[in-house]
Amino acid sequence: MVEHGWLILFIVTSISFGGALRLVRLALAWWQRRRAEPDAPPPEKLRARIDPDWSASDRRAFEAARLFIDERTSEPLPWDQLQPVALEVIRRVADASGHRGKGVLDFSVPEALLLVDRVAVRLRADLRDRVPFVDSVRVGTLVRLWNYRHVARHAAVHGRTAWRVYRAVKSLPVAILREVEGVIAEGHASLVTEEGTAVLQGLLLEEVAVAAVDLYSGRLRFSDAELLGLRRAAGEADLDRLASPDKPLRIAVAGQVSAGKSSLINALVGADVAETDAAPTTEHARTHVGDIDGVAVLFLDLPGLDGTQRVTDAVLKELVAADLVLWTIRANRPAREIDRATLARFYDHFATRPARRMPPVIPVVTCVDAIVAGWPFPENLLDEVAMARVTEIVKAVAREVADGGLHPVPVSLVDPSWNLDALRHRISAQLGEALMAQRNRLRVETRKPGILDEAQRAGRGLRQGLSFFRPRESEDKDKS
Incomplete structure (x- = not known):
């Protein structure tokens, strides 16, 4: 190329060709970005x-x-x-x-x-x-x-x-x-x-x-070891439970007075652990130990709702600290405004606290045997007339209590019990969500330290600081 005088032409052609290739590459990349979907x-x-x-x-x-x-x-x-x-x-x-x-x-x-x-x-x-x-x-x-x-x-x-x-x-x-x-x-x-x-x-x-x-969301408020300590402290009010961090689950059983809460707990536990004939005077929950599919649970038998503000506030305090809620409603009791109003307050509590995970709610329609003639049925199988009547009551409860957003489970707790296995399956299906609600509750709803707690913390720090000077004082006394 030097001998024929082509060197300058070769250099110019090569640089031009390289620049053209780069421009083509950039143009293709720009065209592909323009054709791509903006949201993908x-x-x-x-x-x-x-x-x-x-x-x-x-x-x-x-x-x-x-x-x-x-x-x-x-x-x-x-x-x-x-x-x-x-x-x-x-x-x-x-x-x-x-x-x-x-x-x-x-x-x-x-x-x-x-x-x-x-x-x-x-x-x-x-x-x-x-x-x-x-x-x-x-x-x-x-x-x-x-x-x-x-x-x-x-x-x-x-x-x-x-x-x-x-x-x-x-x-x-x-x-x-x-x-x-x-x-x-x-x-x-x-x-x-x-x-x-x-x-x-x-x-x-x-x-x-x-x-x-x-x-x-509060997940970095405590480490795993600290969270385990909080779980143990929170369980002392129920049973001083020292089980694994995910157990036991707190299942609150709520409803009006004489709605069958204690009978439902006895049926799910398989023993007469809850007193069914007690006068509805207590305002405190009673705790009973049980299990669902091998998962340890604590059934909280809540006071019966009677329409008073005092009892309603006591029940709501326990409901927002539960991991799963069983809401009992008598099939032969048409007055359901108390249930609807209390559930509405329960939902409002979590609607105003987006960081909290609301525990699942399972409505349970009890005393189905009281609305169907001819109970019990052979082999515990309801005929078409009885099933239509039960379906009608269940739809009415879903519509009046939760605007159709919940799907109640009808049961009969008299011997022989009816549809109790379906309720157990429903609870088992919600155990995972209940576990998530428990973890979220312990992370988010832990009590923030008040003035007394901060004063105690300052006292501990002061005592720890003074402890560094005590050995020196004792040594001085020994020398003297």
């Missing part, structure tokens, strides 16, 4: 792992933050802008979690320290599983490498320049071709790097959203 994430999008125990409100808060993250990371962000975007993610989670106006850092110092502890444990596990020779690398070595990073960068730049000069001296045409290939490859690498940066930033912001959801 790219198939290689990395997503943060979420807790399967999250409530519906927790998932809604995270999805609200995820939509914002996808919008902001459609293009890579400057790294100095990542912190304000992360604060906006926390603010959106706080607003969606019912903490609007309280600030993005509305959590205590112990909660923040627990978050750091969990992140450190997770990072340690990732390093040991995915980074080779991590156990052999010393922190001092990493510090020295970081201190000499500028020297290494300059050495790499000078080495690459020397290699390019050597390649040009050895064969100029080959060196020009390699330079053109480098320009094209640099364009591809730049685009890949930008896409990877956006994906990495989106993943980091989603991890921030996950941590924010855990913070504002």
Whole structure:
């Protein structure tokens, strides 16, 4: 090419061809992004792992933050802008979690320290599983490498320049071709790097959203060991239970006076543990031990609702601290306004507390035998007339008590009992949700320390501080 005078033409043609290829590549990438659906994430999008125990409100808060993250990371962000975007993610989670106006850092110092502890444990596990020779690398070595990073960068730049000069001296045409290939490859690498940066930033912001959801839902208020201690303390009022953290479940049995609550508990336990003829004068729950499909439970026999404010408040206090609710309604008692009003207050309690997970409610229509003539039936099988009558009562209860939103289970508790197995299956199907409600209740509804608690905590700290001086005083006395 030098002999024929083609060198300049070859260089210009090569550079033009490389530039044209880069422009075509960028145009294709832009065209593909324009054709892609705006709401569909790219198939290689990395997503943060979420807790399967999250409530519906927790998932809604995270999805609200995820939509914002996808919008902001459609293009890579400057790294100095990542912190304000992360604060906006926390603010959106706080607003969606019912903490609007309280600030993005509305959590205590112990909660923040627990978050750091969990992140450190997770990072340690990732390093040991995915980074080779991590156990052999010393922190001092990493510090020295970081201190000499500028020297290494300059050495790499000078080495690459020397290699390019050597390649040009050895064969100029080959060196020009390699330079053109480098320009094209640099364009591809730049685009890949930008896409990877956006994906990495989106993943980091989603991890921030996950941590924010855990913070504002109360999951980072206590560690697992502390949560176990809270479970034990909360159980002392019932049975001083020292079982595993997920047992026993508190099943509250509520309803009007003489609705069959105690008889229902005896039928489910399989023994006469609850007094059925007691006068309805007590305002305190009576606790009975039982199990459902091998899961230990505590049946709370609540006072019968009589329409008075005092009894209603006492029952509601126990209901909001339960893990599952059995609401008994007599089939032959048409007056159901007390049940409807009390259930409405129960629902309102959780509607105003989005961080709480409402325990499942199972309405139970008792005394079915009192509305059907000819009871009991042969082999305990109801005929068409009796079944139609029971269905009519069940629909009326569902409509009048919960606007049709609940599906009552009709039972008869006289010997021989009827449809009790169906009720047990219904309770078994709700045990998982009851367990989630228990975990949520112990995390969220733990009592915040008052002035007396803080004073006691300060006293313990003061005594601990003074203890450092006591050995020295005793030593001085010995010397004297």
